[in-house]
Amino acid sequence: NINDDTLILLFILLDGTKNGETFAPAKDQFQEELVIRPLHSGDIYASFQFRTLWDTDFLQEGQKKVSHYRLFPKSLGQVLSKFSVQELHISFTQGFWRTMQWGQPFIPSPPGAELWVWFHDTVSDVDGNWKELTNVLSGIFCASLNFIDMTNTVQPSASFKPLGLGNATDHRFLRYATLPREIVCTENLTPWKKLLPCGSKAGLAVLMKSEKLFHSSFHSQAVHIRPICQDEQCTSKAWELRQTLNVVFDHYTSGQGKKEWSLFKMFSRTLTEACPLASSSKVYVDITDNPELFELSPATPLLSQAVVLGDRRTYSVYDLTRAETFGQLRSFNLLLRWKGDNMLRPLLHAERYVAGFGLQTGEIHTVIYNNHPYRAFPVLLMDSVPWYLQLYIHTLTVTSKSRDNKPSYIHYQPAKDRHRPHLLEMLIQLPPHSMTEVTVQFERALLKWTEYTPDPNHGFYVGSSVVSALVPSMVAMSTNFTQDQPLFSSFVPVKEESSYFVRVYTEPLLVNLPTPDFSMPYNVICLTCTVVAVGYGSFYNLLTRTFQVDEPSPPLAKRLANFIRRIRGVPLLA
């Protein structure tokens, strides 16, 4: 917003002339938006995105080091400069995204915690920086990210290219780790909310009440930091911090069975004002399938069309920076009422499961579906399997339509026990309208008894596989980068018009390892000590015991008689 910028300039210029120094202000801006997409099963998908753009350079040293933070949170800025981070993506997810029922999310994430970081190419010790970075982030987000170590970190060689600007694509500077077991709860949401400029006091963040957000089928909060182009010509770069929160409310549990949603029903709050620090604050509702699908009120004349996930969708836009959105009651509550049903077929879908029986061997099956009627496209499958599932790569088979499908690129890094996990990356061409199955056999390792978690019978988690693909788009996408694109359609940079990039995560696996009976040491000690005591004790007694004949004491009458006899001097009784 031009007015804000000049206002800031004026302020500081005044001070500047007093001291006789000239300098330019750091420009930062904040945008927030909420996208509501009704899903065909009656559930509703809400996606919050908060973006802070800042024209500065964290990686500079000395006098130019950043020390004044306004909209950008200081804790993250210090992390970026201390560890020379070029890109950081961290997400915390509870629940699994059901692609077949809900379509594709705007920003995908696997269950649990996921962290991938591109370091700057000036870093000499990437592993040391990675270790410290995970510890610092675990303190900031109150999560157990300190469990990320070399046994679950991988360096993908082709997946996870930088989403921001940069020409250094040497994968030595990339680290990727997931913690599928990580629980997400209010203690993770609280520090996440504190990173926002307005906190949870104004703007869209007032809707984030943990009691409602966690009573949902899917909840994911993420932080994405990357350098992006400031303008169309891309001559200078700015740092972008995106905080996203995706949540899917189930109409059975949160909706009490009725296919009727409102902001109050979803979040137990309504909106009363936009964040004063935001340059734009909007609510989008996906009305592409209207009017057959649902009824929306209050109506709005503002409509916007955007090409997102390869499809042109129409949105009703509510601008919260305009006072008339809030109406007479100074509160804004959307109401959606369902009318019909419709089925959805996403183009790319993946599943994974463990086959086999017993606790010795098993098989991992990954199934990828291409639902496009006539186009084939390539996908990059990345699998990171912990070392205690020993994969037999000679049993790896890739079949499509019951014929062998040879991948055009395979990168396999075998695991080293207790040191690093397996990494398998394959580029597979999916034939149109087909199902591709990737199978690999494994054997379960027996861990040392100290390596078991306190509850080993729960099982051990294997992180989700990542399927990255360029899916053919039904509508031509625009490769121009403009500032006023809505946030949800501008996350992934578009390089070509005919396809869009999408990432699909499979389910994490829960595998039982052969678990020893932890009460056995106690049992063994008891049994051994008993046997030793009984055996040795008896033997010792036999050897060392001497027997003496002992007269039993005579009964009372006899004793009395003997006593009298002794007095009389007569021989005693026997």
Added chain:
Amino acid sequence: MAFSLDTNCGLLNHNIIGPIYCTSTIFPPDILITQFWFNYRHVANTLSVYRSVKRLGIPDSHIVLMLADDMACNYRNPKPATVFSHKNMEFNVYGDDVEVDYRGYEVTVENFLTPRSKRLLSDDRSNILIYLTGQTGNSHGGNGFLKFQDSEEISNMELADAFEQMWQKRRYNELLFIIDTCQGASMYERFYSPNLMALASSQVGEDSLSHQPDLAIGVHLMDKYTFYLLEFLEEVHPASQANMNDLVSVCAHRVSVSPGHHTDLFQRNPGSVLITDFFGSVRKVEITKDTINLTSSVKSGSGDMQIESLTYVDQLPVAEIIHQKPKQKDWHPPDGFILGLWTLILLVFFQTYGIKHLKHIF
């Protein structure tokens, strides 16, 4: 086995004008160490003490909260993101602003005694409150030790030694230790450092009782001792004059077990010690009306930078990936085992068949 600390009285980065002092800073770690859904009441115990302590003014940066299992977002919880301490779901102690420092598998004896990260920064003017709840041994029996996560334990001697090390390093001024488990008094029997006061919910040989079950959640919600402790603390406000004798007598008459206390090592008379010395804190703030000149940050003009056109990277460059050369691995000379094996094979061969075959090889 010591608390590793710095003598820094770090506080938050609030934007208050003026210096901030720390006097009588209080650092309470709240610790819960048992797992499994039926130990819901231990989480409720810990969170209620955490809540009271926060309400009385102690900031999150001075509190270490360790919860061994997740009850609030557990799939068995009928109301997610809540932990109730009173039946009929009256009182949600989890709230909206909770920061758990150690959770799940991170709650171990090692992290309790020698935390490597997320530590307390206390000094010799700090008062420390430690609240432990969990299970000793199996729920009946087990004297003198406390279970961590069903797989580790800490004994009362270890605790006493840890406190002594803290005293030697001048890490606390006064310490209040509260424990709510069965036979809790056995845990403080061995304390020998000065300025320690300990309270337990039950004596040796007695069991600590749980208070109220809730039919919707299906488990007991709180322990009796902590329930009355919470009721007492709800009436304390930051300027309250309640003292330690009131705290000690909080549970004495109403229940069948007798809580114990150990005040011999404490130098001051418990009647003169205020509750807020341990449970609350007051931060002194000085406000000044002078303006501060901010130094400018010099930004290099755009003329300095080369105008190179920056581009986004292709997300899935198929052609590039297919033609990617595999990384040249460093060549390592064969290690001793392989060399030894081949030497052995060759020796056996030549011994058996004689040296005349050598010319066929070379």
